[in-house]
Amino acid sequence: MTLQWAAVATFLYAEIGLILIFCLPFIPPQRWQKIFSFNVWGKIATFWNKAFLTIIILLIVLFLDAVREVRKYSSVHTIERTSTSRPDVYEHTQMKLFRSQRNLYISGFSLFFWLVLRRLVTLITQLAKELSNKGVLKTQAENTNKAAKKFMEENEKLKRILKSHGKDEECILEAENKKLVQDQEKLKTELRKTSDALSKAQNDVMEMKMQSERLSKEYDQLLKEHSELQDRLERGNKKRL
DSSP, X not given: OOHHHHHHHHHHHHHHHHHHHHTOTTSOHHHHXXXXXXXXXXXXXXXXXXXXXXXXXXXXXXXXXXXXXXXXXXXXXXXXXXXXXXXXXXXXXXXXXXXXXXXXXXXXXXXXXXXXXXXXXXXXXXXXXXXXXXXXXXXXXXXXXHHHHHHHHXXXXXXXXXXXXXXXXXXXXXXXXXXXXXXXXXXXXHXXXXXXXXXXXXHHHHHHHHHHHHHHHHHHHHHHHHHHHHHHXXXXXXXXX
16 A cells, blocks of 8 residues: 555544544433634634645545546456467456545545535534523523513512502502503513524424434445445455456
8 A cells, every 4th residue: 555545544534433432322422512612723713715726626636536547447457368479468457446446445444534624514513503402491480470470579568569459559550560561461472582593493493413324324324335235356466466
């Protein structure tokens, strides 16, 4: 394996390791959000998009080169297989075909996992934000509910005071009572809005969880296909040897 393909294979193994770490169930999204908010990530954020696109371009170039090599040696393999006068050339062509197929799988999976890793980081960040918003909205709803109960208790107190006082104070207390009723209705409206926002946030969190589960299933399926391809390549190599 040449130096460039050894680097690509190492990059592929690093991607698989990072995706496995991100999919660990006992690490919450809030913890990853704290890690992503370190100052060092802010310093390299300006170069991140350029580096991401550069790596994609390099992987695409390597993938296309591997496809070209596979097609090249596949055609040569067909020609040499019909020839019985040069068995050494046939074996040499088989070896190059195996290497080109291996490079094709390495570059293809590296490119795919690089895109999956970017999407996974984005989903984790969005999920952490939605969970934080859910906590804030829940706290606001509880505070609004407490304030509404407090105004209702004060309203009941004013009603009792109104019954115990004379008619001269009845108009003043009635005006204050109306004001309290208006404030109460305003608080109820705010409570409904906060409850609707909380329900929306919960729906968003469930949607993010479903997306994360679908992504995990796709990732498991890809790992299974990758292992099957590697087994096939190893069996093919053993047969050639």
